[in-house]
């Protein structure tokens with residue numbers, strides 16, 4: 001059985017083509033298995049100088065488990081066929097049944113605890129190396145970044161994103177990255193706060209209208225599926241900020257919106273299906289879902305082509321540096337597309353621009369929606385943290401909308417966003433394939449001589465494991481935004497520890513502070529280009545929602561089932577009970593402006 005993981009939008013979906021059929025990776029939080037929640041058996045606990053306690057854990061004894069015929073057959077196959085002699089690397093000989101009924105990244109966590117931070121996943125004819133160690137991740141993502149490409153990920157995303165940054169070949173990637181990164185300059189980011197405000201304002205107006213309706217019949221509480229609301233919000237934001245197009249999805253439906261969701265759905269399907277039948281040309285006419293996919297793609301491409309044509313028709317060529325110095329409050333079309341079209345020197349053809357836009361649409365939409373979803377999920381279970389955040393929000397904002405300057409003061413809300421990304425990284429896994437032989441560091445508990453890997457080895461860097469590693473985080477499963485405020489940890493085995501001072505003045509915790517134990521946006525040359533954009537967007541969104549409403553879950557947290565596609569999302573939505581905040585009636589009178597459509 002081959003195992004693959006797919007990143008959508010730079011944003012890797014944990015996905016695994018199944019043995020005989022496609023596997024659906026879903027599982028309720030309660031199904032996560034004891035390994036995640038039971039305390040690690042501590043052999044040698046080293047508390048660092050204040051910050052993160054590094055625990056030496058002894059693996060839990062492997063549960064004795066009846067193995068099915070399929071499991072045994074799989075293991076025999078594995079031993080016969082597993083690709084690459086990876087020397088002394090531990091092998092995770094999981095049972096096929098371990099993978100059913102829950103997301104892949106949960107199983108990878110259990111094996112991490114059992115086998116250590118670098119192991120070979122040997123489930124079938126092909127081997128995968130699973131990395132859960134910051135030093136090894138740093139090696140792959142930064143120190144030898146160009147010794148790896150995105151492997152299977154690029155194959156799956158290429159039909160959707162063409163030569164966009166995520167699947168692009170190295171030469172295209174270099175030139176497009178050089179053009180796109182300057183587009184996220186600080187004047188642009190600052191000016192986007194208004195777009196975040198206006199779009200979140202629409203969501204708030206919608207919820208407010210629903211509440212008013214309920215109140216008119218004597219109810220104080222409404223039930224809302226918040227994941228869908230956040231998805232619409234993030235789609236509207238990405239459309240306006242990246243290509244100056246208003247999807248208006250918070251308040252309406254349109255063929256373009258349907259097509260975007262259809263495309264995301266297909267990307268998820270491809271990432272979880274074993275046989276890439278869509279590569280067989282007649283499939284595009286014979287298989288109904290492929291017919292629909294191609295029709296959806298055409299709707300989006302036509303829309304993007306039209307926007308590109310209009311931007312070209314009104315091109316005003318300028319130097320990138322000059323555009324970065326402009327007073328953005330006076331710029332009518334602030335979008336990234338405008339910047340890319342106007343920039344002197346980089347003149348991509350229309351097809352390349354379309355691939356760039358499509359990549360950012362997909363990379364920047366579901367990821368941010370997922371951050372807001374899981375932040376809400378965690379906050380709903382931690383009313384004390386909600387109160388603390390609301391206290392901060394009321395103190396900084398009173399009843400008004402946040403400005404860029406306010407974001408600097410909303411420290412606790414920013415840490416909530418970071419902590420949500422730690423617990424629910426989007427994507428949970430990064431994918432790489434070695435382009436030449438390499439030597440990986442051994443990682444914690446691993447072979448001190450490291451592991452030689454041949455060319456062509458597929459790797460998963462499990463961000464989920466890194467973010468919940470008992471070696472680097474105190475109470476790793478606990479929602480504790482305050483954890484990022486702690487000070488320096490001591491050096492441990494080549495890992496420099498957690499030190500906020502290394503954050504290079506950043507507003508949010510990042511991979512530099514944690515020396516690659518915290519990787520919400522990846523690291524090295526292929527780090528997310530939209531990280532600051534997404535963090536600010538999430539902070540504004542969360543602050544504005546918490547300013548107006550109190551949120552509770554409709555059911556029990558353990559009833560919220562997880563699935564992974566491009567991101568970690570819920571199986572049946574995040575159903576919440578929403579109530580107007582009691583003590584801020586006056587705030588509700590501040591009308592939220594809507595973006596003209």
Ligand code: HEM
Pocket residue numbers: 007009010011012165166177242359360361363364365367368371425426427430431519520521522523525526527528529530531533534535
């Ligand atoms: C909270 C939201 C987001 C998260 C968690 C996130 C996460 C990531 C991660 C982990 C990567 C690295 C993938 C890898 O190394 O394989 C990545 C890459 C990327 N992201 Fe994001 N992202 C987010 C939002 C955005 C936004 C808003 C945009 C654009 C508007 C964006 C555009 C990209 C692009 C283009 C890449 C590929 C970069 C390259 O290969 O050079 N992302 N993202």
